[in-house]
Amino acid sequence: MLQIENLHVCVEDQPILNGLSLEINAGQVHAIMGPNGSGKSTLAQVLAGRDDYKVTQGSITFYGKNLLEMQPEERAHLGLFLAFQYPTEIPGVNNAYLLKAALNAQRAARNEQEVDAFEFMNLIKNKMEMMQIPKTFLNRSVNEGFSGGEKKRNEILQMLTLEPSLAILDETDSGLDVDALRIVADGVNNLRSPERSLILVTHYERLLELVVPDFVHVLAGGRIVKSGDRDLARYLDEHGYDWVQTEVSAQ
Amino acid sequence: MNTEILRKEFESRMAQLPSQGKDHEFRRKAMDAFYSAGFPSRQWETWKYTDLKPIASKGFQLIPKESTDSAHETASKLLATCDLEAEPSRLIFLDGHHVPALSSEITTTGLRLSMLGHPGLKNRSAFSKHSSKNFKEHPLAALNAAFSTQGVRIQVAEKTNIDTVIHLVFLDSNLENQTSQPRILIDLKAESKITIVQHFLGAGSNSGWTNSVTEISQARSSDLTLYQLQEHGTEHFHTGLLYSSLTSDASIKLGFIDLGGRLTRNDVQIDLDGAGAKTELFGVFLAADGQHIDNHTRIDHRAPETKSIETFRGIIGDRGRGVFNGKVVVHPDAQKVDAQQSNDNLLLSEKAEIDTKPELEIYADEVKCSHGATVGDLDAEQLFYMKSRGIKESAARGILIFAFANEILKLIGLPKLRERAILGVADHLPSHDRLGVEL
Numbered sequence: 001m002l003q004i005e006n007l008h009v010c011v012e013d014q015p016i017l018n019g020l021s022l023e024i025n026a027g028q029v030h031a032i033m034g035p036n037g038s039g040k041s042t043l044a045q046v047l048a049g050r051d052d053y054k055v056t057q058g059s060i061t062f063y064g065k066n067l068l069e070m071q072p073e074e075r076a077h078l079g080l081f082l083a084f085q086y087p088t089e090i091p092g093v094n095n096a097y098l099l100k101a102a103l104n105a106q107r108a109a110r111n112e113q114e115v116d117a118f119e120f121m122n123l124i125k126n127k128m129e130m131m132q133i134p135k136t137f138l139n140r141s142v143n144e145g146f147s148g149g150e151k152k153r154n155e156i157l158q159m160l161t162l163e164p165s166l167a168i169l170d171e172t173d174s175g176l177d178v179d180a181l182r183i184v185a186d187g188v189n190n191l192r193s194p195e196r197s198l199i200l201v202t203h204y205e206r207l208l209e210l211v212v213p214d215f216v217h218v219l220a221g222g223r224i225v226k227s228g229d230r231d232l233a234r235y236l237d238e239h240g241y242d243w244v245q246t247e248v249s250a251q
Numbered sequence: 252m253n254t255e256i257l258r259k260e261f262e263s264r265m266a267q268l269p270s271q272g273k274d275h276e277f278r279r280k281a282m283d284a285f286y287s288a289g290f291p292s293r294q295w296e297t298w299k300y301t302d303l304k305p306i307a308s309k310g311f312q313l314i315p316k317e318s319t320d321s322a323h324e325t326a327s328k329l330l331a332t333c334d335l336e337a338e339p340s341r342l343i344f345l346d347g348h349h350v351p352a353l354s355s356e357i358t359t360t361g362l363r364l365s366m367l368g369h370p371g372l373k374n375r376s377a378f379s380k381h382s383s384k385n386f387k388e389h390p391l392a393a394l395n396a397a398f399s400t401q402g403v404r405i406q407v408a409e410k411t412n413i414d415t416v417i418h419l420v421f422l423d424s425n426l427e428n429q430t431s432q433p434r435i436l437i438d439l440k441a442e443s444k445i446t447i448v449q450h451f452l453g454a455g456s457n458s459g460w461t462n463s464v465t466e467i468s469q470a471r472s473s474d475l476t477l478y479q480l481q482e483h484g485t486e487h488f489h490t491g492l493l494y495s496s497l498t499s500d501a502s503i504k505l506g507f508i509d510l511g512g513r514l515t516r517n518d519v520q521i522d523l524d525g526a527g528a529k530t531e532l533f534g535v536f537l538a539a540d541g542q543h544i545d546n547h548t549r550i551d552h553r554a555p556e557t558k559s560i561e562t563f564r565g566i567i568g569d570r571g572r573g574v575f576n577g578k579v580v581v582h583p584d585a586q587k588v589d590a591q592q593s594n595d596n597l598l599l600s601e602k603a604e605i606d607t608k609p610e611l612e613i614y615a616d617e618v619k620c621s622h623g624a625t626v627g628d629l630d631a632e633q634l635f636y637m638k639s640r641g642i643k644e645s646a647a648r649g650i651l652i653f654a655f656a657n658e659i660l661k662l663i664g665l666p667k668l669r670e671r672a673i674l675g676v677a678d679h680l681p682s683h684d685r686l687g688v689e690l
Contacts, residue, residue, distance in 0.1 A: 048635075048639045049635075049638070049639065050635060051635075071638065071644070072638035072639045073638045073641050073642060073647075076638070076640055076641035077641055081639075081640075084636065084639075088633050088636035090633050090636070092653075092657050093651070093654045097650075098637065098642075098650070101646070101650065102637070105640075105641045106641040141654075158640065162641070
């Protein structure tokens with residue numbers, strides 16, 4: 001589904017990713033862990049198509065197509081979704097309106113029938129209940145005045161509605177209390193299927209106890225320096241990242 | 252428009268009018284004021300960014316011709332686009348003439364409507380005690396006073412709350428060189444309340460000129476809400492002065508939505524003359540390719556504990572040009588004044604231009620004043636967020652522009668008018684920023 005090869009990325013002329021390679025197949029859940037500043041969020045943003053991040057080398061292929069040549073909206077139409085670490089506030093744009101516009105834009109791009117207001121409400125009703133988002137949120141401006149946890153739950157609501165084939169969750173767990181984390185995890189698990197893949201970018205192991213990954217990768221210095229299964233995440237949780245960095249420096 | 256032609260037109264206008272004593276004298280006085288001032292030029296500080304030469308050099312007919320059948324047909328078509336059927340209280344003016352056949356019969360206790368220029372009616376004087384105040388600063392208001400025979404005087408009796416919204420619709424059927432000079436006189440007695448809409452609506456691309464004057468006089472604790480929606484045809488010129496004087500505890504809410512026209516200049520002068528008087532003034536202007544929209548407002552706090560909140564937002568596309576000047580003057584004895592003003596603008600292209608200037612003059616020492624102006628492009632973070640959800644660039648831009656305008660449009664308290672303004676904004680967006688999704 002997704003092949004990243006030897007990816008080098010600069011942000012404001014600072015190299016952040018230095019030769020990252022990763023392959024993700026349908027149905028897999030990959031966790032990407034690493035210390036602050038290791039390039040985790042950069043990877044997430046580059047995948048979504050942020051244009052001020054400059055790819056200087058390497059390639060990303062999504063369903064056999066060159067992802068780097070696509071606009072962010074084209075990536076979304078192909079089934080890519082990024083749950084933002086810091087969801088953007090958009091004053092004046094109604095939350096439900098944005099979600100319906102996004103859903104219909106994607107359906108139109110795939111030559112599917114657009115949904116009307118009634119169908120849309122039916123479609124999101126259960127998903128809102130699952131995410132414990134009250135109806136009043138629909139008429140509020142996108143993310144404006146939402147608490148940290150509300151923003152994250154709103155991202156997952158969008159994800160559940162848009163049903164992406166590859167979802168990237170950028171530190172969706174950070175800043176969540178235990179209850180909110182469980183709600184988010186339930187939402188994510190609900191989306192899991194043999195056709196869908198997930199990239200969980202996280203600093204902590206606790207999300208991975210609830211959404212169990214097939215693979216865990218450790219990012220340091222802009223590269224994947226270690227890969228393993230969920231036990232690697234548990235080991236990191238116990239021992240921190242210092243030993244990884246020591247290993248990398250030793251190389 | 253040279254002086255000789257003006258004189259000739261004025262004299263023939265005077266000859267047409269039934270002799271009304273004082274009014275006749277007043278019109279001469281107004282005409283003299285215009286002769287001596289002439290069209291404001293860009294040498295005037297208040298006209299620095301707006302050039303009236305296109306109006307002054309054109310042969311506009313100051314005495315509007317009688318409307319034709321085809322004009323009436325156009326008028327009916329235009330009216331059909333106004334979904335105001337639930338608001339039966341409207342007065343229709345077409346190409347400078349009142350059209351009783353299209354207007355509603357409005358009979359409401361405590362409300363007196365007198366059509367100007369209809370001889371035989373009481374209170375038909377086209378002028379108020381404020382009419383000559385602004386001749387020097389606003390020669391176009393003098394020109395309006397000299398020539399205008401269309402308009403209405405709206406009087407609300409003491410302690411009367413008028414529930415009916417009065418719609419004044421000024422239609423322009425696209426006659427070349429036609430001039431329309433409406434006068435609207437609004438007189439609110441103590442503790443009265445009313446909502447009025449001034450709707451300028453035109454079609455086609457012939458150039459006409461609307462030069463309107465609205466004079467408002469508000470007695471103690473009266474409450475006026477007035478919205479002006481300007482949807483002229485693409486080549487229309489619009490100049491207008493709205494003057495308002497408020498005595499103690501009176502309040503006025505004013506909303507200006509400017510969408511159409513080639514060149515628009517709104518002058519607003521609000522005198523907060525009595526203690527506790529307050530105004531809420533807001534506006535949205537959208538200048539698409541080649542349009543020029545200028546809002547000049549001045550609020551004078553002449554009494555203590557007066558309050559003003561002013562918010563204008565401009566959206567300038569392609570080679571559009573916007574001007575905003577908001578002057579707030581707090582006079583020496585006007586203590587405990589609260590005055591806030593802001594003007595935010597979106598420039599949608601490199602060729603778009605905005606000149607914005609908030610001006611504060613404070614001569615009292617116990618005041619709370621703030622003002623600010625911003626000019627910017629759309630927010631890149633917000634655009635990226637929406638695109639990452641699958642929304643196309645053009646649609647995402649449209650949504651953001653629209654949201655920017657809607658923050659102000661939501662202040663319109665009349666649902667149907669608000670809806671029309673919202674659709675109007677969407678319609679007038681530059682084509683590459685047009686909403687790709689339904690509203």
